[in-house]
Amino acid sequence: MVRVRFAPSPTGPLHIGSIRTALYNYLFAKKNNGSFILRIEDTDKKRYVFKSEKHIIESLNWCKIFPDEGICCGGKYGPYRQSERIHIYNYYIKYLINNGYAYYSFDKKMNKNNYVIRLKVPKNKKKYIEIQDLIKGKIYIPTNNIDDKILIKSDGNPTYHFANVIDDHLMKITHVIRGEEWISSTPFHLILYKYFNWIPPYFAHLPLLLSSKGKISKRNLNSKKIIYPIKWTENKKIYNGFKEKGFLPESFINFIVLLGWKPKIEKELFSLKELKFIFSIKDINKTNAKVNIQKAVWFNQQYIKKKSLKEIIFLFLYELNKKQITLEKIKKILKKEIIKEILKRISFFSDIFNEIFFIPPKFYDVNIIKKNFNKYDIFILEKIIDIFSLNLNKKINNDYLIKSFISNLNKEKIIKVKKIIRFSIVGKLYGMDIFIILRIIETNDLLKRLKKLLIKFNSILN
Ligand code: GLU
Numbered sequence: 001m002v003r004v005r006f007a008p009s010p011t012g013p014l015h016i017g018s019i020r021t022a023l024y025n026y027l028f029a030k031k032n033n034g035s036f037i038l039r040i041e042d043t044d045k046k047r048y049v050f051k052s053e054k055h056i057i058e059s060l061n062w063c064k065i066f067p068d069e070g071i072c073c074g075g076k077y078g079p080y081r082q083s084e085r086i087h088i089y090n091y092y093i094k095y096l097i098n099n100g101y102a103y104y105s106f107d108k109k110m111n112k113n114n115y116v117i118r119l120k121v122p123k124n125k126k127k128y129i130e131i132q133d134l135i136k137g138k139i140y141i142p143t144n145n146i147d148d149k150i151l152i153k154s155d156g157n158p159t160y161h162f163a164n165v166i167d168d169h170l171m172k173i174t175h176v177i178r179g180e181e182w183i184s185s186t187p188f189h190l191i192l193y194k195y196f197n198w199i200p201p202y203f204a205h206l207p208l209l210l211s212s213k214g215k216i217s218k219r220n221l222n223s224k225k226i227i228y229p230i231k232w233t234e235n236k237k238i239y240n241g242f243k244e245k246g247f248l249p250e251s252f253i254n255f256i257v258l259l260g261w262k263p264k265i266e267k268e269l270f271s272l273k274e275l276k277f278i279f280s281i282k283d284i285n286k287t288n289a290k291v292n293i294q295k296a297v298w299f300n301q302q303y304i305k306k307k308s309l310k311e312i313i314f315l316f317l318y319e320l321n322k323k324q325i326t327l328e329k330i331k332k333i334l335k336k337e338i339i340k341e342i343l344k345r346i347s348f349f350s351d352i353f354n355e356i357f358f359i360p361p362k363f364y365d366v367n368i369i370k371k372n373f374n375k376y377d378i379f380i381l382e383k384i385i386d387i388f389s390l391n392l393n394k395k396i397n398n399d400y401l402i403k404s405f406i407s408n409l410n411k412e413k414i415i416k417v418k419k420i421i422r423f424s425i426v427g428k429l430y431g432m433d434i435f436i437i438l439r440i441i442e443t444n445d446l447l448k449r450l451k452k453l454l455i456k457f458n459s460i461l462n
Contacts, residue, residue, distance in 0.1 A: 001033075001034055001035070001174070002028070002029055002032040002033070002034025002035070002174050002175065003029070003034055003035045003037065003171065003172050003173050003174050003175075004025040004026075004028055004029050004034065004035075004036055004037065004173065004174070004175050004176075004177055005025065005036070005037040005038070005039050005070075005168070005171065005173050005176075006021060006022040006025050006026070006036070006037070006038055006039070006067070007039045007040075007041050007164065007167075007178075008022075008040065008041065008052075008056050009040075009041045009042065009044060009047070009160070010040055010041075010042050010048060010049060010052035010053045010056065011044065011047040011048065011049055011052060012049050012052055012232075013052060013055045013228050013232035013234075013239070014052070014055055014056045014059045014228065014229065015227045015228055016209060016227050016228070016229070016242075016256060016291065017179065017208070017209040018179075019059055019060075019063060019065075019229050019256060020206070020209060020256045020257075020259060020260065021177065021178060021179055021206060022060060022063075022065055023063065023065060023253065023256060023257060024177055024206065024257075024261070024279070024284070025177050026065045026067075027257070027275050027276060027279035028175065028177060028279060028280075028281060029068070030276035030279075031276060031277065031278075031279050031280065034174070035068040035069055036065075036067050036068050036069075037067060037068065037069045037070050037075070037077075037080070037171060037173070038056075038057075038060070038067035038069070038070030038071055038072055038080065039070060039071070039080045039081075039082070039167060039171070040053055040056075040071050040080065040081045040082065041082050041160060041163065041164065042081060042082055042083045043082045043083060043157045043158050043159070043160070043163050044157075044160070045155065045157065051233075053071070055228075055230070055232060057071075057072055058230055059228070059229040059230050059241075060072075062229055062230050062243055062249055063229060063249050063252065063253055064249060064253075064272060077170060077171040077172065082158070082163045082167065083157075085163070085166075085167070086156070086157070086158075088166065088170070089152070089158040089162060089163055089166055092166050092196075093117055093151060093152055093158075093162070095196070096117075096119075096151070096195060096196075097117070099195070100120065101119070101120050101195040102117050102118060102119055102120055102151055103117070103118055103120055103148075104116075104117055105117070105118045105148070105150075107154075114154045115154065116150045116151075116152060116153055116154050117150070117151050117152035118148040118149065118150055118151060119148055119149045119150075119151050119161075119162075119188065119191065119192070120148060121146050121147065121148050121149075121191060122191070126143060127142065127143060127144070128140040128141060128142055128143060129141050129143055129146075129186075129187040129190060131183070131186050131187070131190070131203060132202075132203070133183075133203050133204060133205055134175070134202055134203065134204035134281050134282075135204050135205060135206065135207075135281065135284050135286060136205060136286060139183065141183065141184060141186065141187050143187060146187055146188065146191075149161055149188050160185075161185060161188050161189060161192070162192070164189070165189050165192045165193065168201055169193075169196070169198050173201050174201055174202065175201055175202045175203075175204060176201045176202070176203050176204070177204045177206065177281070178204075178205065178206065179205070179206050179208065180205045180206060180207055180208050181208070182205065183205045186203060186205075204281050204284070206260060206284065207260050207284075207285055207286060207287055207288045207289060208288045208289075209259055209260070209288070209289055209290075209291055210288050210289065210290050210291065211225070211227070211290075211291050226239075226240060226241060226242055226245055226293070227291075228240075228241040228242070229241050229242050229243060229252065230242070230243045230244070231243070231244045242296070245348070246300070246347075246348030246349060246350045246351075247296065247300050247348070248300060248303050248304070250271065250272065250303050251296070251299040251300040251302065251303040252296070252299075253272055253275075254268075254269060254270055254271075254299050254303070255295060255296040255299045257270065257275060257279075258270075259289040259290075259291060260284055260285050260288075260289040261279070261283055261284050261285065262283055262285060263278055263280075263283050264283065265278070268299075269299075269302055269303075297347045300347055300348060301346070301347050304343060304346065304347075304348075304349065305343055309336065309339065312339055312343070313334050313339070315349045316330075316333075316334065316339075316342075316349060316352055317330065317334075318349075319349050319350050319352050319353070320352065323353065323358075323359070325358050329358055332440045333356055333440060337436075338436055338440070341432050341433060341436055342355050342356070342432065345431070345432060354431075355431065355432055356440075357425050357426045357431075357437060357441065360445075360448070360449055360452075361425075361426060361427025361428075361449075362427075363427070364423070364424075364427055364452075364453055364456045365427065366460060368423070368429065369456065369457065369460050369461070370460065370461075372419065372423075372429065373420070373423075373457065373461060374461060375461045375462055377416065377420060377457065377461065378454070378457045378458060378461055378462065380413075380416060380417060380420055381420050381424075381450065381453065381454050381457055382454065384402075384405075384417065384420065384421060384450060385447065385450050385451060385454065387401060387402075387405055388401070388443055388446060388447050388450065389447060391443060392443055392444070392447075397438075397439060398438040398439065398441065398443055398446060399435040399436075399438035399439045402417070402421065402435075402438060403435070405417070406418075418434050420453075421434060421438070421450075422434050422437070423453065424446075424449045424450045424452070424453040425437055425441060425446065425449055
């Protein structure tokens with residue numbers, strides 16, 4: 001039975017590279033009816049960051065990557081937090097010492113009573129150690145720099161290498177799927193397996209994820225770039241994650257699964273359910289993958305369009321509530337044809353604010369005005385204001401009114417009228433169908449914006 005694990009160290013927030021490792025492990029387990037285990041490797045007390053365990057669990061939850069066993073949910077091979085397994089490592093280190101495979105080492109620089117326990121690397125070692133990797137094939141790691149690695153530190157805690165091997169064995173891990181940065185550690189691990197006379201698991205080392213500036217790293221914090229699934233706060237600074245930026249978990253999953261994995265099928269949209277059936281290690285690329293946020297945005301657009309009308313309304317309401325927009329106004333836009341229009345244009349549900357024009361533009365851009373309008377447009381704008389002012393008591397639909405007004409005009413003028421009205425309402429030259437906008441906006445509100453633009457036109461174009 002397949003058993004895989006995701007074994008992060010709680011040394012900071014979980015970034016996109018680690019969540020991809022978790023996802024690949026999870027999918028591999030599900031594809032093979034196996035188990036996915038979440039183990040926390042917290043034996044490095046110096047690098048321990050308190051909130052990271054919470055960040056790891058919440059990130060996995062948001063992505064709907066639910067472990068079968070682990071710190072979250074128990075299981076028969078626990079405890080799953082290494083700091084709670086010290087007695088186990090103490091037991092196994094005795095075996096190594098008694099058999100001459102490990103030794104106490106009193107480092108001169110250290111206080112006399114302090115010691116570490118080191119692995120005794122065989123003297124007649126080969127020049128290269130061969131690793132049969134499921135992704136990279138046969139790889140040869142030079143052994144000239146394999147020294148007697150520390151297994152137990154002077155504070156009594158095991159090192160990553162020691163605890164990792166003991167736990168993988170005791171937790172009956174069949175496949176170790178982890179980042180490429182761990183390849184150089186694998187020879188030590190193999191020596192340990194040999195000393196214990198244990199059969200090592202299969203290894204699959206994933207190619208790196210690169211940002212435009214190189215390797216993605218949790219030590220490389222930058223508040224503008226999003227590299228975390230969910231938000232992380234450090235020194236009172238907030239680093240928003242994909243979730244906070246408005247990505248849906250399903251589009252995030254689809255985006256990251258394709259960073260390094262390419263199925264034979266010619267398509268791009270995969271649900272988690274589908275991935276559990278088709279994921280395979282042999283389709284993982286050998287080369288590093290680049291993170292392209294624009295692609296993630298594209299996925300989000302696709303998944304937004306796939307939502308049911310009910311879900312869309314719910315998510316729009318959630319966003320609109322944040323800005324305290326009145327229910328009466330909201331009702332006007334929650335109609336199927338208008339929602340359809342909005343969906344064509346947005347990448348995130350929060351983009352609805354850019355589309356629905358309930359809030360007047362903060363200012364009218366002088367450069368846009370100079371480039372697109374001239375002093376004759378002042379006259380057109382005055383005319384439009386007249387039409388709507390006369391209509392205030394008549395209550396004819398705004399869109400109908402404008403349609404009849406432009407019916408006598410030539411093509412060029414029609415374009416101009418629409419352009420002026422749109423610009424006055426949204427402060428931009430593009431957006432949703434202007435007649436839909438006119439149907440929704442109240443005449444009063446519309447007039448206020450047109451008059452404000454007229455003042456601007458007069459001061460710039462005259
Ligand atoms: N604790 C290691 C990490 O933080 C796990 C490496 C492994 O999967 O063996 O990535």
